[in-house]
Amino acid sequence: MPRPVPPRQGGADPPDAAPGGSRRFALAGEASLRRRLVARDEQALVELIEAASPWLLGVTRSMLADHDEADEVVLEVFASAWDRASGLGDENEMLLPWLLRIARNRALDRLRGRRRRRLKLARADAYGELPPAQAGPAEVDEAALPGWHVHESVHGALAGLPEEQRSVVRLAYFRGLTHSEIARELAIPVGTVKTRLRLAFGKLRVALAPIKDWVL
């Protein structure tokens, strides 16, 4: 069942907003944060977590439908990033999509392990949905969240797909189903699943291309 998504606030800060609180990351630039992480600057780790955890928790909680497990995954992701800080020198890869990728992969591993044990499937079904295309993003203090405009762009790119392609992406990317599992779920041939997925990812790559310059 899709999560209820209230309409977006018209730019006004909610009473407990923290204006500018985290926006510094976009201004500070990613290069300096990387350098400080490589230099084992513990404050840089805190800043990385502050900036990225809302997004990582968003994706892992949505996939796993279990807050504790999602929190564990996110903690593992940051621990892994901290342990591998010396390898963060590749400035061609932005930190946030890299962290999101690790988080998604780890969440997927857990989901698949869970499926193998045939546990909690019903809960995953209930929570693993993305907001419907016609709904706006959730009510969050967007002014305080670096990356909100990226969220809007990605949300919009996904919402712009035809429903049959969006549902395949949702099942593949956010619920980690294989081609054959998606085919069973949607009662369509495997070949159709593959075609829809390829078409959808092609469109998404074009739609997401302008985002690549956004840094943490």
Place this chain on the structure above:
Amino acid sequence: MTTHDWYVEHREAYVARSLEPGEERAFRNHLVHCDECARGTDRLARELGWLGMAVDPVPPEPGRARRMASVILARRNRWRRWLPLAAAAALALAAGGAALGGRSERRELRTLLAEREGELAALQDTLSVLRRAHQVLQTRISMDGHEGGLLIFQDAVSHRWCVIVHGLPPAPAGSVYQFWFITETGMVRSVEVNADTRRPAFMTLPMPGVAAPVMGAALTMEPVVNRSSEPRGVTLAHLVF
């Protein structure tokens, strides 16, 4: 269709991890030998990495980042206790395999070099702010019998501040040290400060993303639960340029 074509056609599925388990294993093996597919899937993964941001974020929770960082750093310190033993074991292994050991040593040296270069770059960056600072402000802070202080170097060239908080004990449970910018239109929340009497906290901060000019800064002790846009706790320092 050649075998290679099949891999090209299924790059998206590999990145999305929607291949069947056997296909995924085969694809992974193929990537070991095929640079073109390795580069292609790598590029795709980077491009589609943003897709995770389609999901609504979980709103920031006060103190969460610091708690997570503490857990990570505590785990790392636990491992550190075993490092001497691990190092001894590594030495024994190295003695047993000279060829492999040589490769591993080079890799470790490269890692060490990258870390040192990173430290040097961070130091140079901090020093550049300190050197170019055209205004310096400082104040003493007394806290639970400790004498500490807040020092701000303002660099007008890069529009950044180097902020140093020293001599303060860690914040009591349930509280955090909160740094604020004072602007013409009000206070703007900045970073939480991880104070420690053993070493100063260094922070290089850009100006907040607000239109109003920044006039100064404040350090307060806030309850962890306070995420309001105005300070509500005890003011420890208040500096105006």
